[in-house]
Amino acid sequence: MSDQTSRRPGVIAGTVKLTLFALVAATIVAAAWQVTRERIATNRHAAKIALFEPVLAGVAFDAVDYANPSRLSPPHDLPGNEAALIYTVSDKNAREVARVYEVSAKGYSGPIRLLIGIDTTSTLTGVRVIAHTETPGLGDWIETSRSDWIDTFTGRSLANTPKDGWRLQKEGGEFAAFTGASITPRAVVNAVKQTLEYDARQRL
Amino acid sequence: MSSIWKDGLWHNNPGIVQLLGLCPLLAITNSAVNAIGLALATLFVLTMSNLLVSIARRALQPEIRIPAYVLIIAALVTAVELVFHAYTPTLHARLGIFLPLIVTNCAIVARAEAFASRQPPQRALADGLAHGIGFGWVLIVIGITRELIGTGRVFAGLNQLIPGATQHGIELFDGGLLMALLPPGAFFALAGLLAIRNLLESRETSEQPVRDS
Numbered sequence: 001m002s003d004q005t006s007r008r009p010g011v012i013a014g015t016v017k018l019t020l021f022a023l024v025a026a027t028i029v030a031a032a033w034q035v036t037r038e039r040i041a042t043n044r045h046a047a048k049i050a051l052f053e054p055v056l057a058g059v060a061f062d063a064v065d066y067a068n069p070s071r072l073s074p075p076h077d078l079p080g081n082e083a084a085l086i087y088t089v090s091d092k093n094a095r096e097v098a099r100v101y102e103v104s105a106k107g108y109s110g111p112i113r114l115l116i117g118i119d120t121t122s123t124l125t126g127v128r129v130i131a132h133t134e135t136p137g138l139g140d141w142i143e144t145s146r147s148d149w150i151d152t153f154t155g156r157s158l159a160n161t162p163k164d165g166w167r168l169q170k171e172g173g174e175f176a177a178f179t180g181a182s183i184t185p186r187a188v189v190n191a192v193k194q195t196l197e198y199d200a201r202q203r204l
Numbered sequence: 205m206s207s208i209w210k211d212g213l214w215h216n217n218p219g220i221v222q223l224l225g226l227c228p229l230l231a232i233t234n235s236a237v238n239a240i241g242l243a244l245a246t247l248f249v250l251t252m253s254n255l256l257v258s259i260a261r262r263a264l265q266p267e268i269r270i271p272a273y274v275l276i277i278a279a280l281v282t283a284v285e286l287v288f289h290a291y292t293p294t295l296h297a298r299l300g301i302f303l304p305l306i307v308t309n310c311a312i313v314a315r316a317e318a319f320a321s322r323q324p325p326q327r328a329l330a331d332g333l334a335h336g337i338g339f340g341w342v343l344i345v346i347g348i349t350r351e352l353i354g355t356g357r358v359f360a361g362l363n364q365l366i367p368g369a370t371q372h373g374i375e376l377f378d379g380g381l382l383m384a385l386l387p388p389g390a391f392f393a394l395a396g397l398l399a400i401r402n403l404l405e406s407r408e409t410s411e412q413p414v415r416d417s
Contacts, residue, residue: 010265013265014265014268021260021268021276024275024279025279026279028279029279029283031283035290036286036290040289043289043290044293047293133300136234137234180386
């Protein structure tokens with residue numbers, strides 16, 4: 001007992017000091033967050049907007065409703081367990097010419113956030129990766145900075161690519177896989193196919 | 205004071221002598237720019253954590269020392285990650301998980317425990333800088349080597365760090381050996397660097413004067 005009472009002051013002092021340290025640490029993080037938060041949000045948004053151009057390759061469009069996409073909360077029929085966004089793309093006469101789907105594919109080490117452009121004939125106008133956490137050097141071939149693999153989707157549709165074609169080449173499909181990484185491209189192929197099917201159902 | 209610098213940069217270098225922080229060292233050095241990014245981030249965290257730990261060293265009784273290091277280092281790493289995300293978003297995306305993982309770099313907690321917790325702030329600051337730069341140059345040398353062998357060019361993506369700098373890098377030859385970019389390349393590059401270091405060290409300590417013709 002006496003042993004415990006003699007130690008108590010040290011415990012209290014330690015607790016107080018550690019609490020102070022936690023406060024200092026929290027202040028550092030809060031300050032950094034405060035300073036960077038707007039820039040980070042702007043960066044994220046700008047990076048996404050910049051991808052609409054390649055995603056809508058060949059589409060004569062005038063406006064995209066960047067501010068008000070329709071938002072589907074999970075569970076939904078689009079790929080991924082996160083909210084999916086659907087942007088409407090229109091021409092000068094405010095007629096819809098395409099839709100851009102923002103969905104998540106289930107990658108090797110986390111969700112792969114994709115932008116998928118589909119025109120009114122249900123043909124893919126382009127696919128781009130917004131964010132992913134795949135292994136550098138292996139799974140990151142889905143990025144345009146590493147390879148142009150992702151462009152193999154452009155021009156495809158459920159009509160011109162048979163059901164069995166939406167697989168990797170080594171599984172009898174039409175899509176190349178990367179050396180050492182097949183989960184990543186398979187996830188992207190499946191997500192694109194599922195989005196096309198969803199889009200087709202919406203246009204019935 | 206000069207021994208602090210010699211230790212950090214060479215004799216007790218975290219990367220090639222203590223062999224600490226090998227996870228980011230091996231994983232992120234597939235390009236020079238990645239290596240520079242991680243080197244800068246690690247340098248900042250190491251220096252600041254050394255400084256803060258040293259300032260607070262008298263208040264750090266043994267029971268709370270380690271939790272206090274963890275708090276300080278985690279806060280600094282989080283701040284660095286936010287800054288990278290805000291100011292170099294592309295590099296932030298490429299460094300990915302290895303930016304937050306600086307928190308697990310044992311070189312940092314090792315310096316806090318072995319040096320900063322018993323030295324005045326000035327010396328702790330110098331020690332943090334020395335070891336940070338020591339770790340950084342190893343990262344950058346391996347990064348340049350692997351990128352050059354792997355792709356035939358260096359400094360691709362330098363515009364992410366310095367606006368207006370080259371985006372595609374400086375091409376020195378065409379093609380490249382992919383293996384240099386994959387994990388084995390990292391081990392080979394580190395092994396090469398260790399071999400060079402051992403060679404230099406053994407010459408320095410050998411009693412006979414080196415007579416190279």
